[in-house]
Amino acid sequence: PVDELDLLYRMLLIRRFEERASQSYQQQKIGGFCHLYIGQEAVAVGAVAASRDDDYIITAYRDHGHAIARGTSLNACMAELYGKTTGCSRGLGGSMHYFDRANHMYGGHAIVGGHLPLATGLAFASKYRGEDRCTLCFFGDGAVNQGAFHEALNLAALWKLPVVFVCENNLFGMGTHVERAASVKELTNRAKGYDMPSMIFNGMDVRQVHDGLRTVLDAIRRRPHPYFVEARTYRYRGHSMSDPATYRTKEELEKNKEEDPIARLKSELLSEGKIDEAKFQEMDREARRLSTEAVRFAEESPEPALESLHDNTFVSGANS
Amino acid sequence: PVDELDLLYRMLLIRRFEERASQSYQQQKIGGFCHLYIGQEAVAVGAVAASRDDDYIITAYRDHGHAIARGTSLNACMAELYGKTTGCSRGLGGSMHYFDRANHMYGGHAIVGGHLPLATGLAFASKYRGEDRCTLCFFGDGAVNQGAFHEALNLAALWKLPVVFVCENNLFGMGTHVERAASVKELTNRAKGYDMPSMIFNGMDVRQVHDGLRTVLDAIRRRPHPYFVEARTYRYRGHSMSDPATYRTKEELEKNKEEDPIARLKSELLSEGKIDEAKFQEMDREARRLSTEAVRFAEESPEPALESLHDNTFVSGANS
Amino acid sequence: MREISYRQALNEAMEEEMQRDANVFLLGEEVAEYNGAYKVSQGLLEKFGPLRVLDTPISEAGFAGLAIGAAMAGLRPVVEFMTFSFSLVAFDQVVNNAPNMLTMSGGQFHIPIVFRGPNGPAHQLGATHSHATEPLYANAPGLKIATPATPRDAKGLLKTAIRDDNPVLVLESELLYNTSGTVEDPELELLIPLGKGEVKRSGTDVTLICYAQTVHMAMSAAEYMATQGISVEVLDLRSIKPLDLDLIFSSVSQTHRCVIAEQDRPFCGVGAEIAYRIQRELFDSLDAPVLRVAQEEVPMPYNEKLESAVLPSEEKILQAVTQVCYL
Amino acid sequence: MREISYRQALNEAMEEEMQRDANVFLLGEEVAEYNGAYKVSQGLLEKFGPLRVLDTPISEAGFAGLAIGAAMAGLRPVVEFMTFSFSLVAFDQVVNNAPNMLTMSGGQFHIPIVFRGPNGPAHQLGATHSHATEPLYANAPGLKIATPATPRDAKGLLKTAIRDDNPVLVLESELLYNTSGTVEDPELELLIPLGKGEVKRSGTDVTLICYAQTVHMAMSAAEYMATQGISVEVLDLRSIKPLDLDLIFSSVSQTHRCVIAEQDRPFCGVGAEIAYRIQRELFDSLDAPVLRVAQEEVPMPYNEKLESAVLPSEEKILQAVTQVCYL
Numbered sequence A, B: 001p002v003d004e005l006d007l008l009y010r011m012l013l014i015r016r017f018e019e020r021a022s023q024s025y026q027q028q029k030i031g032g033f034c035h036l037y038i039g040q041e042a043v044a045v046g047a048v049a050a051s052r053d054d055d056y057i058i059t060a061y062r063d064h065g066h067a068i069a070r071g072t073s074l075n076a077c078m079a080e081l082y083g084k085t086t087g088c089s090r091g092l093g094g095s096m097h098y099f100d101r102a103n104h105m106y107g108g109h110a111i112v113g114g115h116l117p118l119a120t121g122l123a124f125a126s127k128y129r130g131e132d133r134c135t136l137c138f139f140g141d142g143a144v145n146q147g148a149f150h151e152a153l154n155l156a157a158l159w160k161l162p163v164v165f166v167c168e169n170n171l172f173g174m175g176t177h178v179e180r181a182a183s184v185k186e187l188t189n190r191a192k193g194y195d196m197p198s199m200i201f202n203g204m205d206v207r208q209v210h211d212g213l214r215t216v217l218d219a220i221r222r223r224p225h226p227y228f229v230e231a232r233t234y235r236y237r238g239h240s241m242s243d244p245a246t247y248r249t250k251e252e253l254e255k256n257k258e259e260d261p262i263a264r265l266k267s268e269l270l271s272e273g274k275i276d277e278a279k280f281q282e283m284d285r286e287a288r289r290l291s292t293e294a295v296r297f298a299e300e301s302p303e304p305a306l307e308s309l310h311d312n313t314f315v316s317g318a319n320s
Numbered sequence C, D: 001m002r003e004i005s006y007r008q009a010l011n012e013a014m015e016e017e018m019q020r021d022a023n024v025f026l027l028g029e030e031v032a033e034y035n036g037a038y039k040v041s042q043g044l045l046e047k048f049g050p051l052r053v054l055d056t057p058i059s060e061a062g063f064a065g066l067a068i069g070a071a072m073a074g075l076r077p078v079v080e081f082m083t084f085s086f087s088l089v090a091f092d093q094v095v096n097n098a099p100n101m102l103t104m105s106g107g108q109f110h111i112p113i114v115f116r117g118p119n120g121p122a123h124q125l126g127a128t129h130s131h132a133t134e135p136l137y138a139n140a141p142g143l144k145i146a147t148p149a150t151p152r153d154a155k156g157l158l159k160t161a162i163r164d165d166n167p168v169l170v171l172e173s174e175l176l177y178n179t180s181g182t183v184e185d186p187e188l189e190l191l192i193p194l195g196k197g198e199v200k201r202s203g204t205d206v207t208l209i210c211y212a213q214t215v216h217m218a219m220s221a222a223e224y225m226a227t228q229g230i231s232v233e234v235l236d237l238r239s240i241k242p243l244d245l246d247l248i249f250s251s252v253s254q255t256h257r258c259v260i261a262e263q264d265r266p267f268c269g270v271g272a273e274i275a276y277r278i279q280r281e282l283f284d285s286l287d288a289p290v291l292r293v294a295q296e297e298v299p300m301p302y303n304e305k306l307e308s309a310v311l312p313s314e315e316k317i318l319q320a321v322t323q324v325c326y327l
């Protein structure tokens, strides 16, 4: 049985981390593009909690939540945004390119749809080695219109690869509503094009995401096959830090915030007597503390040395 | 009502033309790749006969049949194989790149799946201009696994473009059986991924192809939308002139030849008293004569002048 | 004359050409309702409506190919790539279908199309988002490539590109969108020919060739060298294809020295091509080897300090200029 | 030693490396049951089974990306592109994912992968099927590129490429598959280092640089020039990246003259890069401009006569050699 307090805590960690990150971004201490996950926490947290520690996780550029859900430290995540050597990608990847090999987080990929074929490759490695490790591949509703999505899903279905394609449908690809981008009434219809099973989850309900994914993953471990999941969710912030998000109404935003995944689980746990307000406040304080600490850590961490510029173009020495 | 004798005659033209072409190829009078359409004639002939003369036709590299069905002369088709200036592409395109603007034949495209987006563009032009011209886009069963296929079908469905995607399922992409390439039991399932209507035709029955396409095209002219057609057919020859086709049994080939589209229509017309053997022989003689004539024409036609080498890289003079 | 931004100049170019020719239309991600990811298409949807300004799905190969097909049918599409880094997923359409159609069809189908959008490294976008694609596209016969550095060139080159009957890439720069400069008033038709460079500053000692993002650093490098008594002639290519060899040769044959400041990666880059042409044409009149200043040959790092170490800079240009002058 | 074909040499390289390392596997269109469109993978399915020799759908971006993902997980894929003209639909995967992963992950993920297949014009395949992709890939930092011209190099370079922990492209040639040459016996491990060219024929008057398809015409051109009293040193690059600059410089510093025979399109091509390096390094020792012999800059026409007019040839090489010798 999953530790539900931990689900709540991880969602808080993501939320507070990103609130801090956006402050630092506004203070121009962080460069490049920065895409916040706030509002969607239940998807990464629920799905990752349902996975086994050695399952492969791979996602797009909106990747802070997935890394934190996987156990990457807030320090390493914040330092990456600051471009420091202590970052999860040593300061070379930035917000869009988080990697954490130790926690089996395989990135952080910024070309829309481009990582879905990579996910089939991770799943293929499991099949090749006869391992029962699954791959969880996260992407947005906008990615389902990329050729790479199509080729990856066909290959996964054709070769019965153990991969779950988790489409985080937050209704928008940048400023374009999903209905103006994908020709289907239901995104799960896309799965029919590959004879692939699929399911729709409420992506604002971390318990539903967790329980649903757990069932899917158990089935895949028994008999390898791909699966398509649509997690219906919503991002509270703009597409990136520079997007005012004028393409949606304040009302729409507020309505969706009423479904807030953190508030939801909190009230459920309260009514079930599994936590009290004090315990929640304690968790929240800890999440805020670690986020503040992460900023300090990032600011005090060293930059990569100029002499290291050419150290990561080729890995030296052939394998043997 | 369609001229059924003309359907028969056009299929004969394609068959005899390609028999001639393969002779010339074996005599090494033709270079490059050469993909024969023999066995699939009913698809191009039936579909094109169902179309309006000003509808856009576009296909892949196995394109002789579509050009001939559209009215490109055997002379121009043969001369193209010989690389002569009198060829339908002036000898610059070759077998895989037939073009005939006058007959609204928009090519002859050799990158698998790469022309499906072009087809949506032709259809878009109809919509843009408020014309009721439809686009017929032909491609093979192997093309349904290309990213371009996916992006094109989504765009066509999303923008309600007047285009028919005709998948000529001859069971093989080169030596790979469709079941080893596409993850779906029925290729028409692919259309479900775009909420696109679809239908399966017997591609060896020219009347069924014609009547079915006619219905589809009429509906599209009334209300523009895309449509997916699977035409089940079979190629008698190897993938290209250099393919011995050892991946299929002689029995399988013979079994399929019993469905021969020419023999089928002939016997139907005979039993319906619409032609007699003499009339058939006369048509066949004419088709053979024109094919032989085409070889002579091609051999006697001039090669492009060396001085013309740089004439087709850019078209000179901006439009006004 | 008035001062407008590079962004505004591109916007005017599209508006004027869409007014002029009903066959011209714009498509790409976020170009319509969002007014462009970088606001280059601001207001065009309102002016021309949803049939001529179209938001596309994230399907670069699909909509690039759709546009090429529309061009076969006689329309004149302007395709915006949100950035040219994303054009790599449409690479086959751009290099195989657009420039080859005229040849493959024996002259029957020309492709009047423009592919435009920001190209080259911006600021800390990392390895996947910082591609300078000009050498990749320049290698393909049948494509023309414009690289405007100023608002005036941006407007004049884009208008010319839209009127050209061949596929033309207009490679803009995110870092230049906000820069401003003087441009003729809208009443005056501004057309700048493709394939004609410009002498941005005349000089006698060294020819400094630049384009797009490197023009501004080249100009200030030239200014500084002047204070050191070295007279630098600065050539802005404005187009990479056709390449203005006459201008290059006439300048270098006077200065006998040349430095090329390019924003792309060096290996098989634009500088290599130009250097080859110069040494072949002006071998005897060169007093020093042609030097290029390009990116360091590494995938672009996110860290700001490392990124600027990768990019060409005024300092690096000064070094090269000093070197060819044997100072 | 024995005589084997270029095709056979590649086949042996894959078989030996698959025997040696269970992580090595081959995937691509028609590589398994059909034994390869050009029969390069003949017999491998039988020997290694369907999990290590996989027929893919016609999904280049999909299976290239799948292989890159498998490499992230520690496998060592060999990806066959039926021809590199078809790699253009997978361009983003090859230039964005494979070479950038190491940098973007701060060194956590290296990509041991080989992309191989025929590259460059074959015979009358037309504009879409005749791409010489080496300059396109050479521009991307993080990729290595081998271009074997002989059976021995084909075997030795492919084996080395498969053992390399970085992404390596092995650009073969359809026109060379049937050529044969002497190769060490299978018992002897044949590994040829990437980035090391070879002097195919030593000479004193002109350095003639070539690779892949141009090596054979370069050799016969050199032979002919010998009869005219001109001693030509022929360098086969064997790898385009890393580029063997030491070999190039040491040769040209002796001959003071250089011609580059390349199979690709000239603009921003391999010859431009090499010429740039030579004129920069050996400016004072050059007695003539570096000349390149490349394709004519047009989309490839189908007609045989026109196609051969586009391609580099012994005649064109002879002209260039004569020219740099001022004969």
Ligand SMILES: Cc1ncc(C[n+]2csc(CCOP(=O)(O)OP(=O)(O)O)c2C)c(N)n1
Pocket: A062, A110, A111, A112, A139, A140, A141, A142, A143, A144, A170, A172, A173, A174, A239, C029, C058, C060, C082, C086, C089
């Ligand atoms: C191939 C490609 N095209 C365009 C972009 C620019 N871009 C980055 S994110 C994005 C929208 C993606 O939307 P979605 O897939 O729904 O993910 P979300 O941002 O909602 O998480 C676009 C168009 C890109 N990164 N890659």
Ligand SMILES: Cc1ncc(C[n+]2csc(CCOP(=O)(O)OP(=O)(O)O)c2C)c(N)n1
Pocket: B062, B110, B111, B112, B139, B140, B141, B142, B143, B144, B170, B172, B173, B174, B239, D029, D058, D060, D082, D086, D089
């Ligand atoms: C992108 C791409 N990959 C590979 C090829 C090589 N190729 C040419 S035809 C073909 C098989 C296509 O099969 P299908 O689509 O069923 O058409 P058919 O040949 O049966 O008419 C392949 C793999 C190509 N031309 N383009």
Ligand SMILES: [Mg+2]
Pocket: A140, A141, A142, A168, A169, A170, A171, A172, A173, A174
């Ligand atoms: Mg979204």
Ligand SMILES: [Mg+2]
Pocket: B140, B141, B142, B168, B169, B170, B171, B172, B173, B174
């Ligand atoms: Mg087929």
